[in-house]
Amino acid sequence: MRASVNGTNIAYDDHGIGQPLLFLHAFPLNRSMWSGELMALLQDGRFRLVALDWRGFGESDTTVGITTMEQLADDVAGLMDELGMQDAILCGLSMGGYAAFAFLRKYPQRVKGLILADTRPGADTDEAKANRENVAHIAETQGAAAIADLQLPKLISEETRQHHAEIEARIRRMIDAATSEGIAAASRGMAQRSDSSDLLASITCPTLVIVGEHDILTPPAVAQDYASRIRNAQCIMIQSSGHLSNLEQPEAFHQAMSGFLYSLSW
Numbered sequence: 001m002r003a004s005v006n007g008t009n010i011a012y013d014d015h016g017i018g019q020p021l022l023f024l025h026a027f028p029l030n031r032s033m034w035s036g037e038l039m040a041l042l043q044d045g046r047f048r049l050v051a052l053d054w055r056g057f058g059e060s061d062t063t064v065g066i067t068t069m070e071q072l073a074d075d076v077a078g079l080m081d082e083l084g085m086q087d088a089i090l091c092g093l094s095m096g097g098y099a100a101f102a103f104l105r106k107y108p109q110r111v112k113g114l115i116l117a118d119t120r121p122g123a124d125t126d127e128a129k130a131n132r133e134n135v136a137h138i139a140e141t142q143g144a145a146a147i148a149d150l151q152l153p154k155l156i157s158e159e160t161r162q163h164h165a166e167i168e169a170r171i172r173r174m175i176d177a178a179t180s181e182g183i184a185a186a187s188r189g190m191a192q193r194s195d196s197s198d199l200l201a202s203i204t205c206p207t208l209v210i211v212g213e214h215d216i217l218t219p220p221a222v223a224q225d226y227a228s229r230i231r232n233a234q235c236i237m238i239q240s241s242g243h244l245s246n247l248e249q250p251e252a253f254h255q256a257m258s259g260f261l262y263s264l265s266w
Helices: 031-042 069-082 095-106 126-142 144-155 158-163 165-176 180-191 197-202 220-227 250-262
Strands: 002-005 008-015 019-024 047-052 088-093 111-117 207-212 234-238
Touching (some): 008 031, 008 069, 019 031, 019 069, 019 095, 069 095, 069 180, 088 095, 095 180, 095 197, 111 250, 126 180, 144 180, 207 250, 234 250
Parallel strands (some): 019 047, 019 088, 088 111, 111 207
C-alpha cells in the first residue's frame, strides 16, 4: 500500500487490529526486514501492525535534499494521521531508532511505548560524520551494490556471515532495492541528527532496549548505559548477533519483543 505523506508517496504494510505498533527500519534496508515480526505478531490479535519504507528506500518515492531524522519523524506522524492513529508503540532498529528519538522529541504525546534495537541516543562524532559523508559519496558515485559491500561486514556478525549466507543475501537484496539518492540523503541526515540523551530521563512510557552481543556499531555497553537512564526500561542482549539482531537471531528477538509487549496493559 502507498499513501501521500508530506508530499511524498510512502509505501507501507498494514495488518491486524488493536493497539498500533509501528516498525521503523534500519539503514540502508527497507520495511521487509520486519516481515518476520509482522507475521508472528499478527497471530496475537492485539496489535495493528504497520511497517513503512523511508523515502528513498524500498517502494517509497525518493525526494531531493537531505533526509533528516525530523523529516522521518514527520513522515511517521503523517502516516499515523492518514491511518487514523492517535498514538502508537514504536519499534525502531538503528536508523529507525534515531527516527524514534526524533519522533519522541516532536510528538511525545503520541508515543505509547518504545522498542529501541541496536541504536543509540547520542549524536555522531566528527569522525562518524565524515564516515557518513563517505557513504553518501560512494552511494552517489558507485551505487547501492557498493554500499552493500561496504556496510555488510559492520551490519552482521562474522558468525552470521560464515554460517548463514542466506541472511547476508537477503540483506544485500534489501540494500540493492534502495536508490543511491535515498542512501546518500539518509546518510547525511543521520550525520546531522541531534543528541537525544537529554530525552532519556523524561521517557515515562514502557521501554525495551535490545542489542546484539557482537554489535560493533552500537555495542552492548552503549545500550546498557542509555537504558539505565530510562525509567524502568528493560535491556536485553541477543546472543550471537551483530547490528541487525532481528534478522540474525529472529527467534530470540521475537521472544524479547513479545515478552515485553505481553507485559503491557492499557
